[in-house]
Amino acid sequence: MSxxxxxxxxxxxxxxxxALIAAQTHxxxxxxxxxxxxxxxxxxxxxVPAAWMAFIAFFVVLVFSLRYLWRRRENDDLLAASxxxxxxxFTGLTLMLGMLxxxxxxxVWWVWDARLTSTLVLFLIFVGYLALRAYVDDADQRxxxxxxxxxxxxxNVPIVYMSVLWWRTLxxxxxxPATLDPAYTLGLRLNAIALLLVxxxxxxxxxxxxxxxxxxxxxxxxxxxxxxx
Amino acid sequence: xxxxxxxxxxAAYAVMWMVLLGYMVRLAxxxxxxxxxxxxxxxxxxxxxx
Numbered sequence: 001m002s003x004x005x006x007x008x009x010x011x012x013x014x015x016x017x018x019a020l021i022a023a024q025t026h027x028x029x030x031x032x033x034x035x036x037x038x039x040x041x042x043x044x045x046x047x048v049p050a051a052w053m054a055f056i057a058f059f060v061v062l063v064f065s066l067r068y069l070w071r072r073r074e075n076d077d078l079l080a081a082s083x084x085x086x087x088x089x090f091t092g093l094t095l096m097l098g099m100l101x102x103x104x105x106x107x108v109w110w111v112w113d114a115r116l117t118s119t120l121v122l123f124l125i126f127v128g129y130l131a132l133r134a135y136v137d138d139a140d141q142r143x144x145x146x147x148x149x150x151x152x153x154x155x156n157v158p159i160v161y162m163s164v165l166w167w168r169t170l171x172x173x174x175x176x177p178a179t180l181d182p183a184y185t186l187g188l189r190l191n192a193i194a195l196l197l198v199x200x201x202x203x204x205x206x207x208x209x210x211x212x213x214x215x216x217x218x219x220x221x222x223x224x225x226x227x228x229x
Numbered sequence: 230x231x232x233x234x235x236x237x238x239x240a241a242y243a244v245m246w247m248v249l250l251g252y253m254v255r256l257a258x259x260x261x262x263x264x265x266x267x268x269x270x271x272x273x274x275x276x277x278x279x
Contacts, residue, residue, distance in 0.1 A: 013253070017249075020249075024242065038234060039234060039235070039238060040234050040237065040238065042238050043237070043238060043241045046241055046242060046245045047241070050245070086252075089248065089252050092248070093244070093245060093248045096244050096248075097241050097244060097245065100237050100240050100241045100244065101237070101241065103237065104233060104234055104237045198249065202252060202253075202256070205256050205260070206256060206259075208260075209256065209259050209260055209263055212263045212264075212267060213263050213266075215267075216263065216266050216267055216270050219270050219274070220270065223273065223274070223277070226277075
C-alpha cells in the first residue's frame with residue numbers, strides 16, 4: 001500500500017505542464033493585439049480555459065455524486081470529492097484572473113454583475129462542500145451529504161455560463177472558438193487542451209491519494225475492531 | 230498605459246503558475262503524508278502478527 005507514480009502518472013505531469021508552457025508561449029508570441037483591448041487580450045488564454053476546467057471538474061462532481069447516490073460505492077464519492085477540490089481551485093483562479101483582467105479593461109477590480117456574482121456563488125458552494133467533508137466524521141453520512149451538495153451545486157454551472165446571455169452584464173458574452181476572431185482560436189484551443197491535461201492529472205492524483213487515505217482508515221478500523229474482541 | 234497593461238498580463242500568468250504549482254506541492258505533501266501513514270500502518274500490522 002503506497003503512492004508511487006505508476007503508469008501514466010509518471011509522464012502525465014511532465015506532458016501536461018510541458019504542453020501548458022508550449023501553448024502559453026505560442027499564444028503570447030503569435031497572438032496579435034486586439035483592436036479594443038490591445039495585448040490585454042492575452043489574459044484570455046489563461047482566464048477562459050481556467051473557467052472551462054472548473055466547469056468540467058464540476059460536471060465530474062455531478063456525474064459521480066449522482067452515481068454515488070444511486071450505487072453507494074465509496075470510489076464514486078472519492079472521485080467526486082477529488083474533482084470538487086480541483087474545481088474549487090480553478091474557480092478561485094478564474095475569479096483572480098478575471099479581476100486582473102477587469103481592473104485595466106473596466107477600471108474596477110470587481111462589479112456585482114450576474115457573471116461575476118454567480119461565479120463567486122459557485123466558488124462558495126464548493127468551498128462549503130469541502131468544509132462539509134472536513135467536518136463530518138461519519139464516512140457514509142459525509143458521502144451522502146456531499147453527494148447531495150455536489151449535485152445541487154453543479155446546477156449553478158449552466159447558470160454561470162448563461163448569465164451573460166440572460167442578463168445585461170458588464171462581462172462580455174462567452175468566449176469560444178465559435179465567437180472569436182480566427183487569429184485567437186488556435187491559441188485558445190491549445191491552452192484549453194493543455195490545461196485539460198493538467199486537470200486530468202490533478203483529479204487523478206487527488207483521487208489516488210483519497211483512495212489510499214480511505215484504505216488506511218479501513219485498516220485502522222479493522223485493527224480497532226480486532227483489538228476490541 | 231501599455232506598461233501598466235503589461236503588468237496585469239504578467240501578473241495574470243504569474244498568478245496562474247503560482248496557483249497550479251502550489252496545488253501540485255499540496256498534492257505532493259498529501260501523498261508524502263499518506264505514504265508515511267501507510268508505512269506506519271503496515272509496521273503495526275506486522276507487529277500485531279508477531
